[in-house]
Structures are given as structure tokens and as C-alpha cells.
Amino acid sequence: MEQSIKPARSAIITLGLVQILLWGGSFYLLAVMAAPIAQETGWSQEWIYGALSIAILVSGLLAPLSGRIIARTGGRWMLASSGVVIALGLVMMGLSHQLILFLVAWVITGVGMAMGLYDPLFAALGNIYGLQARAAITGITLISGFCTTLVWPGTAALVHLLGWRESCFVIAVLLLLTTLPASLYALPATAGRKPGTKRRLPSDVDLAPTLFWLLCAIFTLASVIMTAVSIQLITLLQADGYSLASALAISAILGPCQVGSRIVDIAFKRGHPIWTTFFSVGLVAIGLIVLACFPQFALLSMVLYGGGNGLRAIVRGTLPLALVKPEAYAVVVGRMARPALIGQAVTPLCFGWIYAVFGASATLWALCALAVINVGLVMLLKSRLPNAREAL
Known part of the structure; x- marks a missing residue:
């Protein structure tokens, strides 16, 4: 196999830190900045959060193109430049x-997100390291699992000291000074290719259509659930009778649980990723059902949900890696990223409407239904895996 080299530990650590900066400067930014932006400008928070939905939508539309670029070139310079583009934004x-x-x-x-967040990074790692990329993906997600723990307080402190506009400039400078050289250091210049070889651009036959769409559905539902919970968890807990302080304290357990589940996954790294997928969707479903049926056990429900959601990022990278050839991985992952990101983009609008029309209980049970459906889809995928191996 061409991809026989292993990623260096220093490269894994570096890429994990880069991901914290990229996610903190894009996806997680408005969680802290939306209120001060609305206060200064008078713009509605619907439009402010809608801007993030636009970015996610742009990222989803560009995801297949990113996959093709990675398949042709290895994607090193595209990934390294993502921080520059986000800084421009x-x-x-x-x-x-x-x-x-x-x-x-x-x-x-959104263009920068399509160039450098998890999906393109995992595609590039699979392209470079083949099956050896699993350890790198797990290590990177373990480090980046501390993103909100570090980024939200840091961004809040910047906004308090400087204001939101100046904070944007400071974060942009930080991205410009760090992400480009760090990414170039951590990603091999050869992108795993032997000198003189020509990279084949894979086609749809590299993954059976049924498997492709099953993976798309599983990843899309998982992303929709994660986005809805991230946006509405505090509101749902308050609707169950918790104070704001209690709701914030309960939600704070998510980060440590996500990191903890990724540490556990490292111990079982020799197992097939389908089992990680089972644990991921299963824990998410059980956690949400516990919250819906027994709101007094909200802390337990968030421990379960947080553990399952922590495995979600690993599954996004490792499950396709086990089902496709390394040279096809980047293109397949890029195509699968589009429906998941589009689903994320429309989630705030859809679940905001469900909450406004039907209330908190219906919103929570809708999430439970999606989570149970996802468990069924993973079971269906597992039943088709032997045929998939024969086809590859």
C-alpha cells in the first residue's frame, strides 16, 4: 500500500491545536459575539445567527470541490490557507x-471552513496515511475537543477588554500568524504520493450507492441532532424547570464527556469503526430519551449524550476510511460532507419553528425520533458491510 507511513505525534498535536483556532474563529464564534453584535448594531439575532447558517451552507456546497482538490493535489496548501481565508472573513x-x-x-x-475544518482535514489525512490515519483522526479530535472550553472564555475576555470588532481583528491576526506555518509543518509536502506517479481521480463506483447514501444519512442526522442540541439545550433545560445557572452547569459537562469518550476510543482503536458508530448513535439516542422521559436526570442524560457526540467526529473520519480505497477517500468524504453541512445550515430554522409552534417537549421528542432512526440506519449499514467488503 502506498500510504504506509504513520503520522508523527507532533503533527497530530499541531493539527489538533490548529483545529481549535479554526473552529474558534468560525463555527463557535457567534455563541459569544452574537449578543454584543446585536447590542451595538441593532441587527436581529435571527440575522446574526443566520450568517452562520449561510457560512455552513457555503461550506457544504463547496465540500465536494474540496474533496476533488485533495484527491488531485493532496490538499496541503488548501488546508494551510484556510486560516488566511477565515481571517479575511x-x-x-x-x-x-x-x-x-x-x-x-x-x-x-464559509469558504475557509470548507477548506480547513474536520471534513477536508480528515480527507487529506486519509489520502496521505491510508488506514494509518485513524490514530491521527482520533488524536486530533481528542485535542480539539477542548475547543469550546478554551475558545469561549478567551473570546469573551477579548470582547470584554476590546469590544467585538477589535476582537475580530485580534483573532484574525492570530490565525494569520499561526495556522499557515503550523499546517505546512504538520502536513507532508508529498501528500503521500510516490514521485512520478499520477493520482487517479476516483468515481462513484469506489463506494456502492446504497452504502454511500446510508453513510450520508447517518452523518446528516448526527450533525442535525448535534446542531439542534447545541443551539437549544439551555432553552430545553429551562423549559424542564431548571434555572439558567443550573442549565449552564449541566451543559458544561458535555465537553469533558466528549473528550472522555475519545480517550476510551483510543483504547479500542483496533476494532472496526462500525462499533464506534454504534456506541455514538446509541449513546446519543439513550441520552436524549432519558432527558425526555426523566428530566430530573438531566445530568446523566448529558453524560450519555456527550459521550456519544464525542465519538461522532471520530466516526466521520474513520468509518468511510474502512469502506473505501485510500485514493478514493478524499472524494467520497467531500461528497458525504455536503448533505451533512446543508442539514446543519437549515437546522436552526427548522427546529426553531418546531419549538415556536409545538413547544419544548415536541422539540425534544423530535430529536429523540431522529436519534432512534439513526440507530436503525447504523444497524442497516452493519448488515450490508460484508457485501461492501467484497465489492471493494
């Missing part, structure tokens, strides 16, 4: 005094 965001410019800034940010 942050600068425009800080300079925006009109809503339209603010939205354009998030379109640019």
Missing part, C-alpha cells in the same frame, strides 16, 4: 457597519 466582519457586509463576511468564512 473576520477582518470584513469587524469592519462591517451594514448587515449585507456582515453576511458577505460570513460567506468568505
Whole structure:
């Protein structure tokens, strides 16, 4: 096999830290900045959060293109440049005094997200290291699992000291100074290719259509659930009678549980990723059902949900890696990322409508239904895995 080299531990650590910076400067930014932006500008929070939905949508639409670029070139320079593009979006965001410019800034940010977040990074790692990429993916997600723990307090402190606009500029400078050289250091220049070889651009036959769409459905439902819970968890807990302080304390357990589940996965790294997938969707479903049926056990429900959601990021990278040839991995992952990211983009609108029309209980049971459906889809996928291996 061409991809026989193993990723260096220093490269894994570096890429994990880069992911914290990239996620913190894009996906998780508005969780802290939305309120001060709305207070200064007078823009509605619906439009402010809608800008993030636009960025996710742009990222989803560009995901297949990112996969093809990685398949052709290895993607080293594209990944390294993602922080530069996100920094450009942050600068425009800080300079925006009109809503339209603010939205354009998030379109640019969405381009950077398509270039450098988990999906393109995992695609590049699979392209470079083949099956050896699993250890790198697990290690990177373990480190980046501390993202919100580090980024949210840090961003809040910046906003308190400097204001949200100046904070955008500071974060942009940080991305410019660190992510490009760090990524170039951590990603091999050869992208795993032997000199003089020509990379084949894979086609749809590298993964059976049924398996492809099953994977798309599983990843999309998992992403939709994660996004809905991230946005509405505090509100759902308050609807169950918890105070704001209690709801925040309960939700704070998610980060440590996600990291903990990734540490456990390292101990079982020799197992097939389908079992990690079972644990992921199963724990998410059980956690949500416990919250719906027994709200007094909300802390337990979040421990279960957090553990399952922590495995989700690993599964996104490792399960396709076990089902496709290394040279096909980047293109397949890029195509699978599109429906998941589009699902994430429309989730705030859809679940906001469910909550407004039917209430908190219906919203929570809708999430439970999606989680149970996802367990069934993983069972269906497992039943088809032997045929998939014969086909490859």
C-alpha cells in the first residue's frame, strides 16, 4: 500500500491545536459575539445567527470541490490557507457597519471552513496515511475537543477588554500568524504520493450507492441532532424547570464527556469503526430519551449524550476510511460532507419553528425520533458491510 507511513505525534498535536483556532474563529464564534453584535448594531439575532447558517451552507456546497482538490493535489496548501481565508472573513466582519457586509463576511468564512475544518482535514489525512490515519483522526479530535472550553472564555475576555470588532481583528491576526506555518509543518509536502506517479481521480463506483447514501444519512442526522442540541439545550433545560445557572452547569459537562469518550476510543482503536458508530448513535439516542422521559436526570442524560457526540467526529473520519480505497477517500468524504453541512445550515430554522409552534417537549421528542432512526440506519449499514467488503 502506498500510504504506509504513520503520522508523527507532533503533527497530530499541531493539527489538533490548529483545529481549535479554526473552529474558534468560525463555527463557535457567534455563541459569544452574537449578543454584543446585536447590542451595538441593532441587527436581529435571527440575522446574526443566520450568517452562520449561510457560512455552513457555503461550506457544504463547496465540500465536494474540496474533496476533488485533495484527491488531485493532496490538499496541503488548501488546508494551510484556510486560516488566511477565515481571517479575511473576520477582518470584513469587524469592519462591517451594514448587515449585507456582515453576511458577505460570513460567506468568505464559509469558504475557509470548507477548506480547513474536520471534513477536508480528515480527507487529506486519509489520502496521505491510508488506514494509518485513524490514530491521527482520533488524536486530533481528542485535542480539539477542548475547543469550546478554551475558545469561549478567551473570546469573551477579548470582547470584554476590546469590544467585538477589535476582537475580530485580534483573532484574525492570530490565525494569520499561526495556522499557515503550523499546517505546512504538520502536513507532508508529498501528500503521500510516490514521485512520478499520477493520482487517479476516483468515481462513484469506489463506494456502492446504497452504502454511500446510508453513510450520508447517518452523518446528516448526527450533525442535525448535534446542531439542534447545541443551539437549544439551555432553552430545553429551562423549559424542564431548571434555572439558567443550573442549565449552564449541566451543559458544561458535555465537553469533558466528549473528550472522555475519545480517550476510551483510543483504547479500542483496533476494532472496526462500525462499533464506534454504534456506541455514538446509541449513546446519543439513550441520552436524549432519558432527558425526555426523566428530566430530573438531566445530568446523566448529558453524560450519555456527550459521550456519544464525542465519538461522532471520530466516526466521520474513520468509518468511510474502512469502506473505501485510500485514493478514493478524499472524494467520497467531500461528497458525504455536503448533505451533512446543508442539514446543519437549515437546522436552526427548522427546529426553531418546531419549538415556536409545538413547544419544548415536541422539540425534544423530535430529536429523540431522529436519534432512534439513526440507530436503525447504523444497524442497516452493519448488515450490508460484508457485501461492501467484497465489492471493494
